[in-house]
Amino acid sequence: MPNTWLELLSQNAQRKESKHGCVVVIAAPTIETLRVFEKWFLPQNCSFNNKSIDLLGYTSCNLQDEDADNVTIELYSLKFPLSTNKVQYLEAFLDVQSAKIKWCFLLDWGLSDQRYWLRQLSESIDTLKNEQASLMAGSITVACLNSDQIYFKLRNTTEWHSNHVEFLQQSLRSFCLLKKCSLIYSDSSDSESSGLQVFAKLLFDNYRGIQTEFVSTCKLLIPYGSDTEGLIKTLDDTFDPSEVLDGDFITQRYEKMIPGPKMSDPQEFEEVGENSPFDLDHPYTVDVQKKLSELYKLSKKGFANTKV
Structure with a gap:
């Protein structure tokens, strides 16, 4: 086990x-x-220690709060969408019921799984609730990265059109409004901007210190408490934000409206195969008796061959 994890476990031996x-x-x-x-969101030289998203990652950094005081931030990384096994694995290092914890769900416009974003967000929050996580208002941020890929999809595919982008945006905004989350779209092609200050303000609940952006296609910035049903309906006044948490809306409207491969297409998503040694949900198993029997037969055969 890396020294970083040994030190972290030692620190958490007496408390979570x-x-x-x-x-x-x-x-x-x-x-x-x-x-x-x-x-885009962390200070320079601050990076997670995991090389696979299927492994728990850790890092820490110092950020300045609204009083210009340096505050140490601990960061852990897990695979999205969350599963019960992954959250329970995290509990070895921290108390998920603590009100101090902030949660950040990353969505990626560079991938092709937009059709299942609402389902994944909903199931992840349900998983946290089942584990008795303390989800305070504003404690969750949904960050859509590589949002410049929206224009790529509109220009270079026949599936995506502006109505899809607007419907998805309304759905995410409605979800975040009802679940009391913040929503960010991050344009990775904008080399002059940084999300570090915004991220720090979200962590310290300084929502009023964030300049909101409701109009931009790829640079949305909607901190908790700034959106309303009326603002969401400006894109399409027939859209009902109160419906997005319903299972029928997710499966019958959202997932049928948003382009993308179906969940049954395994090659389209970067999934770890079942029984992979890196898959926490399906740990690798070994038939010990069978392996011992095979080793015994090999050693017996080798011993027989050495006889004169």
Whole structure:
């Protein structure tokens, strides 16, 4: 086990409640998505120690709060969408019921899984609730990375049209409104902007210090408490934000409206195969008796061959 984890386990031997100013759990669909998040939202030289998104990651950094005081932030990374096994694995290092924890769900416009974003967000929050996580208002941020890929999809595919983008945006905004989350679209092609200050303000609940952006296609910035049903309906006044949490809306409207491969197409998503040694939900298993029997037969055969 790496020294970083040994030190962390040692620190948590007597307690799970962090002594640091804030704990953040980042849930990302791929390791590449996590690296994009590091680049745009974390200080330089602050990166997670995991090389696979299927492994728990950890890092820490110092950020300045609204009083210009340096605050140490602990960050953990898990695979999105969350599962019960992954959250329980995280509990070895921290108390998920702590009100200090902030959760950040990363979505990636560079992938092709937009059709299942609402389902994944809903199931992830349900998983946290089942594990008795303390989900305070504003404690969850939904960050859509690589949003410049929206224009790529509109220009270079026949499936995506502006009505799809607007419907998806209304759905995400409605979800975040009802679940009391913040919503960010991050354009990775904008080399002059950084999300570090925005991220820090979200962590310290300084929502009023964030300049909102409701209009931009790929640079939305909607902190908790700033959106309303009326603002969401300006894109389409027939859209009903109150319906997005209904299972029928997700499966019958959203997933039928948004382009993309069906969940049954395994090649289209970066999934770890069942029984992979990196898959926490399906741990690798070995038939010990069978292996011992095979080793015994090999050793017996080798011994016989050495006889004169």
